[in-house]
Amino acid sequence: MKTSLLLLSYSKEITDGLKKMIEQMQTSNDVSIYSLGGTVDNEIGSDPTKVVDAVNEAGQEDWFLVFADIGSAILNAEMAQDMLEEDQQERYYLVEAPLVEGAFAAAITASTTSDVQQVLSEAQNAGKKEWS
Template identity: 30%
Template sequence: MIGLVVVSHSAKAAEGIRDIAAQMGGGDARIEPAGGDGDDGEGIGTDANRIGEAVDAADDGDGVVVLVDLGSAVMNTELALEMTDAEAVVADAPVLEGALNAAVETTSSKATLDSVVESAEDAREYRKLND
């Protein structure tokens, strides 16, 4: 099964997004949070080592899709992916909506790394209000 990693500057936000995506998207999805900075993850920021550990934990050999919140999360995720042997890609998607879409897709028996990324990135087009 394709794994997911949620990277946020806040450990609590990463955990919350993971919880929402798991509950609404399918309880079988493998989703790891990677948030916060510092040794305990309590600071605001991102940490390449923490992200790499989450990628490795989410990987069962089928690949991992990573969703990120802001600027340095992308940079630290790219660094983390250079340090892991997992096949992993970053989805260019809103972190919550993308994680939810990706979680749903991972539960499909036909899910691939590309289809999960595509599902996550489809969330870029969602409108919350009608004009």
């Protein structure tokens, strides 16, 4: 199954940069990355319709891993889920992980396995640093 990573932030520059970094470090055709930062007018903020449009643009068999950074980006990711068709909602995962580390780990893992639970686990553990 194909994976779509949906990156949400108040800033389009943040999600554009993250998308570029991930694409340079993984080359799987089974992972698509959507930069959904900012509003539809490319201002600071977020917009659930950008998420819905990305889901509708993606393949019918994709599962969607949603990474958001703060505040309304998280709320808009949740709102977008409510706006989707039921079959899309079943493949839509709000990932509780840091935006950068989680999305990177998910992309790398999804390029090697189709086990969504393994991808989610790697993403959720990616931000844990054990410095001492």
